[in-house]
Amino acid sequence: MSLLARGGAVLLLLLLAACGTEYPQNSLSPHSDFAETIHQLYVSIFWWTMFILAVVWIILAWVLVKFRAREGDEKPRQIRGHLGLEIGWTVGPALIVIAIAIPTIQAVFATQRPVSEDAMTIEVTGHRFWWEFHYPEQGITTANELVLPVDRPVNLRLGSPDVIHSFWVPKLGGKRDVNPTVAVREGEDPKYNWLFFTPQETGYFYGQCAEFCGESHAFMSMRVLVETEEDFQAWADRWRESPGALPPAGPEDPEDETELEMAGVPAQADEPDQLEIGDDDPLVAMGRDIFLNQATCLACHAIEGTSAQGDRGPNLTLFGERTTLASGILENNPENLAAWIKDPWAFKPAAAMPGVDYDMQGTAGYWPATALSDEQVRAVAAYLLSLK
Amino acid sequence: MSQTAIKTDWDFPAFAGEGHHEVGFIRTYIFSTDHKMIAKQFLAMSLIFLALGGTLALLMRWQLAFPGQPLPGGGIFPDTMAPGGIILPEFYNSLVTMHGTFMIFFAIMPLLVGVFGNLLIPLQIGAGDMAFPKLNMLSFWLAVPAGFMMLASFFVEGGAAGAGWTAYAPLSADGEFTGVYLGQQLWLGSLFILGFSSIAGAVNYITTVINMRAPGMTWFRLPLTIWALFVTAILVLLAIPILAGALIMLLTDQTLGTAFFLPAEGGEPLLWQHLFWFFGHPEVYILILPAFGIVSEILANGARKPIFGYFAMVLAIIAIAFLGWIVWGHHMFMSGMNPLLGTTFMFTTMVIAVPSAIKVFNWLGTLWKGNIHFTVPFLHAAAFVSLFIIGGLSGIFMASTPVDIHIHDTYFIVAHLHYVLFGGSLFAIFAGITYWYPKMFGRLMNTTWNRIHFVGSFIFYNLAFFPMHGLGLEGMMRRLYDPTQYGWLAELQPWNVFITYAVFALIAFQVIFFLNFIISMWRGEDAGPNPWRANSLEWSIPSPPPHGNFERIPVVHRGAYEYSAPGWDEDFVLQNEPPSEEAVQ
Numbered sequence A: 001m002s003l004l005a006r007g008g009a010v011l012l013l014l015l016l017a018a019c020g021t022e023y024p025q026n027s028l029s030p031h032s033d034f035a036e037t038i039h040q041l042y043v044s045i046f047w048w049t050m051f052i053l054a055v056v057w058i059i060l061a062w063v064l065v066k067f068r069a070r071e072g073d074e075k076p077r078q079i080r081g082h083l084g085l086e087i088g089w090t091v092g093p094a095l096i097v098i099a100i101a102i103p104t105i106q107a108v109f110a111t112q113r114p115v116s117e118d119a120m121t122i123e124v125t126g127h128r129f130w131w132e133f134h135y136p137e138q139g140i141t142t143a144n145e146l147v148l149p150v151d152r153p154v155n156l157r158l159g160s161p162d163v164i165h166s167f168w169v170p171k172l173g174g175k176r177d178v179n180p181t182v183a184v185r186e187g188e189d190p191k192y193n194w195l196f197f198t199p200q201e202t203g204y205f206y207g208q209c210a211e212f213c214g215e216s217h218a219f220m221s222m223r224v225l226v227e228t229e230e231d232f233q234a235w236a237d238r239w240r241e242s243p244g245a246l247p248p249a250g251p252e253d254p255e256d257e258t259e260l261e262m263a264g265v266p267a268q269a270d271e272p273d274q275l276e277i278g279d280d281d282p283l284v285a286m287g288r289d290i291f292l293n294q295a296t297c298l299a300c301h302a303i304e305g306t307s308a309q310g311d312r313g314p315n316l317t318l319f320g321e322r323t324t325l326a327s328g329i330l331e332n333n334p335e336n337l338a339a340w341i342k343d344p345w346a347f348k349p350a351a352a353m354p355g356v357d358y359d360m361q362g363t364a365g366y367w368p369a370t371a372l373s374d375e376q377v378r379a380v381a382a383y384l385l386s387l388k
Numbered sequence B: 001m002s003q004t005a006i007k008t009d010w011d012f013p014a015f016a017g018e019g020h021h022e023v024g025f026i027r028t029y030i031f032s033t034d035h036k037m038i039a040k041q042f043l044a045m046s047l048i049f050l051a052l053g054g055t056l057a058l059l060m061r062w063q064l065a066f067p068g069q070p071l072p073g074g075g076i077f078p079d080t081m082a083p084g085g086i087i088l089p090e091f092y093n094s095l096v097t098m099h100g101t102f103m104i105f106f107a108i109m110p111l112l113v114g115v116f117g118n119l120l121i122p123l124q125i126g127a128g129d130m131a132f133p134k135l136n137m138l139s140f141w142l143a144v145p146a147g148f149m150m151l152a153s154f155f156v157e158g159g160a161a162g163a164g165w166t167a168y169a170p171l172s173a174d175g176e177f178t179g180v181y182l183g184q185q186l187w188l189g190s191l192f193i194l195g196f197s198s199i200a201g202a203v204n205y206i207t208t209v210i211n212m213r214a215p216g217m218t219w220f221r222l223p224l225t226i227w228a229l230f231v232t233a234i235l236v237l238l239a240i241p242i243l244a245g246a247l248i249m250l251l252t253d254q255t256l257g258t259a260f261f262l263p264a265e266g267g268e269p270l271l272w273q274h275l276f277w278f279f280g281h282p283e284v285y286i287l288i289l290p291a292f293g294i295v296s297e298i299l300a301n302g303a304r305k306p307i308f309g310y311f312a313m314v315l316a317i318i319a320i321a322f323l324g325w326i327v328w329g330h331h332m333f334m335s336g337m338n339p340l341l342g343t344t345f346m347f348t349t350m351v352i353a354v355p356s357a358i359k360v361f362n363w364l365g366t367l368w369k370g371n372i373h374f375t376v377p378f379l380h381a382a383a384f385v386s387l388f389i390i391g392g393l394s395g396i397f398m399a400s401t402p403v404d405i406h407i408h409d410t411y412f413i414v415a416h417l418h419y420v421l422f423g424g425s426l427f428a429i430f431a432g433i434t435y436w437y438p439k440m441f442g443r444l445m446n447t448t449w450n451r452i453h454f455v456g457s458f459i460f461y462n463l464a465f466f467p468m469h470g471l472g473l474e475g476m477m478r479r480l481y482d483p484t485q486y487g488w489l490a491e492l493q494p495w496n497v498f499i500t501y502a503v504f505a506l507i508a509f510q511v512i513f514f515l516n517f518i519i520s521m522w523r524g525e526d527a528g529p530n531p532w533r534a535n536s537l538e539w540s541i542p543s544p545p546p547h548g549n550f551e552r553i554p555v556v557h558r559g560a561y562e563y564s565a566p567g568w569d570e571d572f573v574l575q576n577e578p579p580s581e582e583a584v585q
């Protein structure tokens, strides 16, 4: 039975080895105040438990070997208990519990302390199966890639229109459920959850929906980009002044609009797209035309500076700057993007976006297939990637 | 029932079946009211569901190790589950949900409560049967249709429930979200019916233990199995109705248009979590307290020594059961709970470590200076102690609210719960089955094969579940259909493949156990009345015991753990053995 002890040692080594390596969603390498607090607590609990485990395993292994029955053994003495020992192993664990509870309580209140005045509020909405980020101060809405300035406290307001999700970016520390916040009784505010922390290093962090939310729950990931204050401001400015890239390619065809109306999409007020030509790649121009004028995309997606103002899907402004696609599950490149537009369900079953081949009926209503040729899909992809 | 009125100088009667009217096949094997037969029926049922739950686990592990690759022989699945043998995400979600549901409600719970409760309570307290034999029969015959209903949900339109075994609302409350309508309703109905089965059992156990103990069987002479089962029955009686209420509310949300848990119409999804876990945490102890009892029994038997700190062991069981009611919030630390409330739950949860530690150290004390015989049941019981402690200690991480922020809903939790339910409950169940098999069937299981099963299970169990701690800390979340979707998890994929192979091996060793179990019924060695040379009352009568168990009501003279008492030739004395002249007290 010393096998037990030996096996334990090997497994312990394995565990330690696993902790040492840097994986993007590793919870043991803190990069925010929040995560740091938790990490210290984790380490102290780790050593307490290892100590207890070692004590129990060593005694167990030793007892099993030492007191195994042998030929000609005497009857063992009847020992019914030992008051001193029993008090000892009641009080000992109780003290350890207290030793763990005190720093835990401190950490609870450190990670849930009231929000500081200068914190930047961001409204996070968990949708099935993507994340929406709205910056009320800046008037920005983006999706799936949260951009944060370093060293500025942020206060995330978490809400959802459908089921429970959970916002989780391990290296920045937070995991908190995103509860449904729809339809509350009159005069009541929805019960938002809040998550408050200060990122302390610039970098690229992985996050994830951590509460089971349906078929594609496993594909509901996200990224957090922590940038310097200047970079963050520059990004915000780019967003606000987003050209929607390229002016309209020629006068809009009124027929297309009626088609759209028939598909249940309200015709958009014609805003002249006031911006200069950034790129006159004909494929991009064609894609833009399709996106804004021919397909149903704009009913769900918004692109700042264009007539696309839908809010059922991710806001695609500056989409070309995104590193990932479809809430962090695909690299953002022309092939993946085209494949996604053609058939989102191939990557994310039950996602609330119709592909080009089939109709979709879901919580967002009825959506006809978009019916685009491969060429057209490539053009739309090129257009979206040009949004920088 | 005055003690003096009872004849105490009786010897082993050879009376199998004597004096009882013959009953037909159906009354003996199907609608039996004999507690031993009902225990065997529960055993058969729950082993079948255990095998089913294991099969579901195999399918999941295949998908996790080899996502997108067709399952060998997967062609038999319809296109709604696994077209071309490739498991669909919605089917995977059903697998996750149903694996948990079958294992917890239809395998481990009936094994511990249904089988050992039925078998041991009358035998160990010296009663002829349960207080309400017909209710007992009803209890089994409610569990069976509940199981079929659960099973049937795989084959209805939309497939089986896919909202997780915890069925969090609103995901579970509106079929719109999962595409599962009827399947979820069958799930709810099935558990509702099963609840009545459990309640009927619990009422019976409580009444029987209180009223039908043999003369001289005082509360503190009871075997710890009986204490554990008695306290468990109280938990069942109090916890199941809460679940039943919640299930009905969810069912009406699904079918009648109520909105208890649907936020869109003003419902409160968090209410489901509170109700579910207010039932769910006591349920955790329903699944572990009987295991504590079984393990105590077998460790003392293996060490040939009285249990160390019997009284403290009883108090610890009661304390754990009590504390179990005030910790449910630890499942909801992430739900946005007020930090003060969270801290309270954190503290009550950690306090459970104290009675748990008392139990572990008392077990070690029992083995200390013993004369340890490594019987197969003993091996399983010792493994229980070594594995349960891992599950208990990983629980401390989760109890610590801030640390839980990281590990909540990751594979760390999956590791923890399998250390408690497999390393804990299931190893205790193996200990119990191998220990009482001779009492149930009159024959011994084959020891060699049993040892092989033990070694294989112990090794591959750890290889399968221990690495999950690491995966969880790396950020691998649970209920994850395809880990390779994430770049960094794809790098860790070798671990998932490794775990899957370990699970394959683990299951292969369970096949050995099943075969041994069945074959030994005919081919096993004759067991005799007391193969383990144990003290409690069931070992004083033939194996299997006849209808009515005891020819005369036994009179109990001592506690259940008088191993190696001085003054006796043997190192055990039956509880009903009259005191001998020479025995020194």
Ligand SMILES: [Cu+2]
Residues within 6 Å of the ligand: A164, A165, A166, A209, A210, A211, A212, A213, A214, A216, A217, A218, A220
């Ligand atoms: Cu999710």
Ligand SMILES: [Cu+2]
Residues within 6 Å of the ligand: B280, B281, B284, B327, B328, B330, B331
């Ligand atoms: Cu719990």
